[in-house]
Amino acid sequence: MKxxxxxxxxxxxxxxxxxxxxxxAYRPAFDAGExxxxxxxxxxxxxxxxxxxxxxxxxxxxxxxEVRRRLQCINLPSAAKDPLRRxxxxxxxxxxxxxxxxxxxxxxxxxxxxx
Amino acid sequence: xxxxxxxxxxxxxxxxxxxxxxxxxxxxxxxxxxxxGFKAAFRAGGHPWAGNSIPYREDTRQDAHDFQRYLSELWLxxxxxxxxxxxxxAIVGHMAEIxxxxxxxxxxxxxxxxxxxxxxxxxxxxxxxxxxxxxxxxNVRLFKASEFAPEDLPxxxxxxxxxxxxxxxxxxxxxxxxxDLLREFVRQNQGRLEMFSHEGYVRVADGQVSFxxxxxxxxxxxxxxxxxxxxxxxxxxxxxxxKPPF
Numbered sequence: 362m363k364x365x366x367x368x369x370x371x372x373x374x375x376x377x378x379x380x381x382x383x384x385x386a387y388r389p390a391f392d393a394g395e396x397x398x399x400x401x402x403x404x405x406x407x408x409x410x411x412x413x414x415x416x417x418x419x420x421x422x423x424x425x426x427e428v429r430r431r432l433q434c435i436n437l438p439s440a441a442k443d444p445l446r447r448x449x450x451x452x453x454x455x456x457x458x459x460x461x462x463x464x465x466x467x468x469x470x471x472x473x474x475x476x
Numbered sequence: 477x478x479x480x481x482x483x484x485x486x487x488x489x490x491x492x493x494x495x496x497x498x499x500x501x502x503x504x505x506x507x508x509x510x511x512x513g514f515k516a517a518f519r520a521g522g523h524p525w526a527g528n529s530i531p532y533r534e535d536t537r538q539d540a541h542d543f544q545r546y547l548s549e550l551w552l553x554x555x556x557x558x559x560x561x562x563x564x565x566a567i568v569g570h571m572a573e574i575x576x577x578x579x580x581x582x583x584x585x586x587x588x589x590x591x592x593x594x595x596x597x598x599x600x601x602x603x604x605x606x607x608x609x610x611x612x613x614x615n616v617r618l619f620k621a622s623e624f625a626p627e628d629l630p631x632x633x634x635x636x637x638x639x640x641x642x643x644x645x646x647x648x649x650x651x652x653x654x655x656d657l658l659r660e661f662v663r664q665n666q667g668r669l670e671m672f673s674h675e676g677y678v679r680v681a682d683g684q685v686s687f688x689x690x691x692x693x694x695x696x697x698x699x700x701x702x703x704x705x706x707x708x709x710x711x712x713x714x715x716x717x718x719k720p721p722f
Contacts, residue, residue: 440566
């Protein structure tokens with residue numbers, strides 16, 4: 362499966378909502394065992410929140426090696442690499458390091474009370 | 477201006493009243509407040525104009541795409557700092573991340589305040605983003621609660637921890653402050669990056685990163701970026717690694 366990211370979300374990849382839209386578009390195919398190609402040609406501005414939703418949440422159900430093998434990001438502008446890398450590193454740690462997850466969840470709960 | 481505007485809104489949010497005595501100000505200051513839209517925001521009349529101001533704005537709700545246009549066109553897009561389109565987009569991404577983080581989980585009840593200024597004689601371009609949320613030290617202390625008592629994590633230490641790559645102060649899937657590229661650009665440009673939260677601060681200037689504490693407490697986070705408007709042309713090159721992102 363191949364998805365043109367620019368056609369789906371535009372040239373600005375910033376918000377969690379846009380990332381979720383991309384994730385929803387490929388997730389069934391990925392879960393079915395397909396290799397997914399995300400084509401970032403024409404995109405230009407990136408924030409890690411976008412990648413948290415678009416890619417990071419895959420790590421909840423799939424190992425990093427499988428994600429590396431079957432989720433391919435092509436034509437990725439250099440400005441996207443740092444936020445994407447950070448998002449994947451954080452997600453892997455969150456889903457596979459119980460102490461780290463517990464600490465983050467503690468912050469989340471406190472903020473939910475304050476909100 | 478961003479801080480002053482936010483402070484006024486915070487007082488109003490908490491039930492207080494704020495009024496500015498516009499008459500006693502220096503005329504140059506008054507003109508600047510009219511130019512950047514601060515006076516109009518507080519219903520003191522005037523129609524903002526471009527000039528050397530980056531307009532004062534209040535975002536009570538998140539509008540990431542409009543904020544991105546503001547940064548791209550009204551801050552970095554006016555030719556005061558000569559950056560390539562790709563580098564401009566990368567810096568805008570960093571600043572947009574700061575903006576979006578302030579809205580996560582409703583931490584800043586009155587939103588985010590932004591303003592900037594071009595100083596032709598000083599050859600400097602500045603931008604300030606401020607929120608009135610819980611602040612970085614609060615998040616770090618909660619995150620590290622199983623290891624450290626709050627009194628063992630002074631604000632400066634919290635800022636230092638949050639500034640390290642790969643650390644996260646935010647919930648959800650998490651993030652680090654992740655300003656690597658912006659820090660590198662500020663260093664090359666010989667500009668300044670400052671972040672204040674509670675009593676703590678971090679300052680990137682003259683190629684050095686320093687952490688410290690100030691006597692005043694501010695519950696929220698203020699980020700200030702000052703760039704030097706020199707004749708150099710800046711573009712993305714080796715500051716981004718070529719290795720695969722994951």
